[in-house]
Amino acid sequence: MAYLEHFNGHDLDLLVALPYRAGLFVSSSDSQGEQKSDAEELKVLHDLIEAQAKGMYESAFVHEVMVETFARRADWRNWGEHLDTVPGECRNTVLMLSHVVPSGKIQQRDIDAFKGILLQIGLDVAKAYREYDRNESWTARFYRRIGIMVDGLLGIVRGEHYSSSELLNISYEEDIALNTLAEALRADLVAQVEKTTLHTGETIPHA
Numbered sequence: 001m002a003y004l005e006h007f008n009g010h011d012l013d014l015l016v017a018l019p020y021r022a023g024l025f026v027s028s029s030d031s032q033g034e035q036k037s038d039a040e041e042l043k044v045l046h047d048l049i050e051a052q053a054k055g056m057y058e059s060a061f062v063h064e065v066m067v068e069t070f071a072r073r074a075d076w077r078n079w080g081e082h083l084d085t086v087p088g089e090c091r092n093t094v095l096m097l098s099h100v101v102p103s104g105k106i107q108q109r110d111i112d113a114f115k116g117i118l119l120q121i122g123l124d125v126a127k128a129y130r131e132y133d134r135n136e137s138w139t140a141r142f143y144r145r146i147g148i149m150v151d152g153l154l155g156i157v158r159g160e161h162y163s164s165s166e167l168l169n170i171s172y173e174e175d176i177a178l179n180t181l182a183e184a185l186r187a188d189l190v191a192q193v194e195k196t197t198l199h200t201g202e203t204i205p206h207a
Helices: 009-028 038-053 060-071 073-079 083-103 108-127 138-157 164-169 172-184 187-200
Strands: none
Touching (some): 009 038, 009 060, 009 073, 009 083, 009 108, 009 172, 038 108, 060 108, 083 108
């Protein structure tokens, strides 16, 4: 573990648990989650993380993380607790990683790749269950399609592009969870802007 050996026990545990916890955070956010058994959720995440662990990445750091996450699959049930803390863990982890960059042990592209894999796992988990049921009444389907159209338009405005099948597979709650993760993973960028602003004396614009 050429990269992971640079992290202490707590930071390492947090780092390798996040791919699993991020996926479960998105899955558990769905209000229809009671329709999905714990066994199904675990199977989906198992398959996703196993595939990611065997994948090839431009970032060797991310590959090491995914291999270690899968190697620790005996801990996954314990990692499924207190999922409400996942966004905070994402923020703390990217900030921790950003402090490691100056040492040369990892690069910014490794952090970006790590963020990307967390969001990809979350998206894949959300897409794993089709929320659109063709047995629904026509009124329910109508309002669901209206919601999908609105979400698609908002996605275009935000620079996001989903296919119709992706949108049909992602519930409103899962979309909110994905956006919560994405916002938390911007913590290092926000910190950098604030640091630059303090040096220049400029005012940070608020949305």
